Amino acid sequence: MENKGTITTFLTEDGFARLIFGETTGIVAWAAGRFTLSKTVTAALGRGLTAAALMGSTLKDEAGSLTLRFRGNGPAGGLTCVSDAAGNVRGCADEPTAELPPNAAGKLDVGGVIGREGELYVVRDYGFGEPYVGHVKLISGEIAEDITNYYAVSEQTPTVCALGVRVNRDGSLKSAGGFLLQLLPGAPDSLAEKLEERVRVLPSLSALIAEGKTAEDVAALVFGDIPYDAVGQSEARYRCTCEREKYRRSIKSIGIRELTDMARSREGAEVVCRFCGERYFFPPEELDAMLAERKAELRANAARRDSTPPEENS
Numbered sequence: 001m002e003n004k005g006t007i008t009t010f011l012t013e014d015g016f017a018r019l020i021f022g023e024t025t026g027i028v029a030w031a032a033g034r035f036t037l038s039k040t041v042t043a044a045l046g047r048g049l050t051a052a053a054l055m056g057s058t059l060k061d062e063a064g065s066l067t068l069r070f071r072g073n074g075p076a077g078g079l080t081c082v083s084d085a086a087g088n089v090r091g092c093a094d095e096p097t098a099e100l101p102p103n104a105a106g107k108l109d110v111g112g113v114i115g116r117e118g119e120l121y122v123v124r125d126y127g128f129g130e131p132y133v134g135h136v137k138l139i140s141g142e143i144a145e146d147i148t149n150y151y152a153v154s155e156q157t158p159t160v161c162a163l164g165v166r167v168n169r170d171g172s173l174k175s176a177g178g179f180l181l182q183l184l185p186g187a188p189d190s191l192a193e194k195l196e197e198r199v200r201v202l203p204s205l206s207a208l209i210a211e212g213k214t215a216e217d218v219a220a221l222v223f224g225d226i227p228y229d230a231v232g233q234s235e236a237r238y239r240c241t242c243e244r245e246k247y248r249r250s251i252k253s254i255g256i257r258e259l260t261d262m263a264r265s266r267e268g269a270e271v272v273c274r275f276c277g278e279r280y281f282f283p284p285e286e287l288d289a290m291l292a293e294r295k296a297e298l299r300a301n302a303a304r305r306d307s308t309p310p311e312e313n314s
Contacts, residue, residue, distance in 0.1 A: 001025070001026050001029040001030065001173075002026050002030075003026055003027060003030035003237050003238050004026045004027070004235060004236075004237055005022060005023055005024040005025065005026050005027040005053070005087075005177075005235070005236045005237070006022070006023050006215070006233055006234070006235055006236065007020065007021070007022045007053060007054065007057045007087045007233065007234050007235075007236055008020075008021050008022075008023075008215035008216075008219075008230060008232070008233045009021075009057075009230070009231050009232045009233070010215075010219045010223070010228050010229065010230050010231065011228060011229060011231045012191075012223065012226055012227065012228045013227040013228060013229065014191075014227075015184060016183065016184050016186060016187035016188070016191055017181065017182065017183055017184060017187060017191060017195060017223075017226075017228075018181075018182055018184060019179055019180070019181050019182075019218075019219055019222055019223070019228075020054050020057060020058070020179060020180045020182075021177070021178075021179040021215040021218055021219065022050050022053050022054050022057075022087070022177055022178055022179065022236070023176075023177045023209065023214075023215060024046070024049060024050045024053060024176045024177050024178070024236070025173065025174075025175045025176045025177065025209070027049060027050075027053070027089065027176070027236065027237060027238045028042075028045070028046035028049055028050070028165065028173055028176040029172075029173040029176075030237075030238045031045060031046075031049060031090075031091065031238050032045070032046070032172075032173050034276055034277045035092075035096050035277060036096060036097060037093070037096045037097065037171075038096070038097050038098055038099035038113075038171075039099065039108055039167045039171050040076075040098070040099055040100055040108045040109060040110060040112075040113045041076055041093050041095075041096050041097070041098055041099070041113060042165070042167050042171065042173065043108045043110050043165045043167055044076060044079060044093065044110045044113055044114055044143065045079065045081075045091055045092075045093055045096075046163075046165035046173065046176040047110065047142075047143040047144065047163040047165055047176075047178070048068055048070065048079050048080075048081040048091055048143055049081050049089045049090075049091045049176075049238070050163050050165070050176055050177060050178040051068060051081070051143060051144070051147050051161060051163060051178060052066060052067075052068050052081035052082060052083040052089050052091065053083050053087040053088075053089045053236050054087070054161075054178060054179070054180045055068070055083065055122075055147075055180070056083025056084055056085060056086075056087050056088075056089070057083070057085070057086065057087040057234070057236075058180075059084075059085040059124070059126075060085075061085060061126050061127055062085050062086075063085070063126070063127035064084070064085050064124065064125060064126045064127055065082060065083065065084050065085070065124075065125045065127075066082070066083045066122070066123065066124050066125075067080065067081070067082045067083075067121075067122070067123040067125070068080070068081045068082075068120070068121070068122060068147075069120070069121040069122075069123070070114055070118070070120055070138070070141070070143070070146070071118045071119050071120075071121070072114040072115020072116065072117065072118035072138055072141050073115035073116070073117045073118050074098070074100075074111075074112055074113045074114045074115030074116075074141060075095060075098035075099075075100065075113055076093050076094060076095050076096075076098045076113045076114055076115075077093065077094030077095040077098070078093070078094040079091070079092075079093050079094075079114060080092055082275075084239070086234060086236060087234060087236035088236050088237050088238070088239040089236065089237075089238060089239070090238060090239060090240045090241070090275040090276065091275065092274045092275050098113055099113070100112045100113050108167065110141065110142055110143065111140050111141035111142040112141070113141075114138075114141035114142075114143070115138065115141050116138060116139075116140055116141045117137075117138060118137075118138045118141070119135050119136065119137055119138060120135060120136055120137075120138055120146050120147075120150055121133060121134070121135045122134045122135070122150060122154070134150065134154040134155070135154070136149055136150045136153045136154055143163055144161045144162055144163040144178070145161075147159075147161035147163075147180075148160055148161045151182075157182060157183075158182065158183040158187075158192065159180055159181065159182045159183075160180070160181040160182075160195075160199050161178065161179075161180055162178055162179050162181075162199075162202070162205045163177075163178035163205065164176065164177055164178060164204065164205035164206030164207070164208070164209050164210075165206060166206045166207075166209070166210045174210055175206065175209040175210040176209065177205065177209040178205065179205070179218065179222070181195065181199065181222060183195075191226070194224075194226065195222070195223075195226075198221070198222055198223070198224055199222065202221055202222065203221075205218075208221075215230075215233075216230070238276075240273060240275045240276035240278070242273040242275065242276060242278055242280075244280045247271045247280050247282075248282065248286075248290070250271075251269060251271070251282060251287075251290060252290040252293065252294055256291075256294060256295070256298065259287070259290065259291050259294060260291060262287050263284065263287040263288050263290075263291045265284075266284045267284070268281060268282055268283045268284050268286075268287065269281070269282045269287060270282070
């Protein structure tokens with residue numbers, strides 16, 4: 001399946017509500033194919049990636065990024081999903097093979113594997129200054145409910161988040177997607193009540209996506225007779241930002257003693273990206289070069305300190 005999804009935004013004609021819908025089956029399937037995931041972690045990661053893509057697409061700065069960090073008390077240990085402003089995402093689970101029996105409804109127990117106690121952190125990095133960090137207590141670990149609660153508590157923005165991921169019996173992905181429905185400033189109570197009722201009777205989102213329903217189909221179900229327009233659509237992908245040079249800089253920056261031990265072992269060093277599984281190997285000769293570079297940098301820094309004249313008393 002191609003690594004590709006779409007994010008479509010709809011706006012009511014009065015400008016008081018917007019729906020951001022993401023069809024993310026290709027993205028989640030590609031991610032699941034890169035890792036060894038349990039069925040329940042596949043569902044959890046799929047929900048997290050979809051939520052991150054939807055929220056990231058609302059960033060106004062093209063250089064910005066958004067990170068969701070679920071830190072619950074479930075066996076998955078934690079879930080991290082990162083999106084850029086175009087909705088391109090990457091993510092990982094601390095314990096990707098964690099599994100639980102189905103819940104009381106006979107469905108994958110995402111809330112249990114994430115944990116119903118813990119915190120959700122939302123980090124918005126605008127590419128300048130300090131990132132904005134908001135956090136709330138987890139209320140279910142089911143991800144969609146926790147995102148809805150985050151908007152209500154931390155941003156005071158009336159929002160409904162719905163996420164659907166369907167996993168086949170063999171562990172492969174059937175479908176994935178979701179939406180954010182938000183009331184915008186000035187929205188009348190009558191509109192809020194009408195949308196609340198329509199969302200309440202909305203069929204299962206995972207079933208709708210599995211049936212092949214499009215963004216336009218879902219918008220029609222959500223808005224009904226409320227006039228609205230599609231105002232934008234963009235393509236999103238699973239996109240990791242790892243680079244060999246980044247890991248080289250990280251290895252070179254460790255303590256000089258640790259770097260010396262690594263170079264002397266003559267075994268080389270391998271780093272595996274937790275977001276995409278890409279492996280980067282650094283042979284012994286390159287570790288020797290890093291060690292020499294690091295020692296030269298330390299000598300240069302020491303020389304600069306020694307040559308700096310003391311400040312004069314004013």
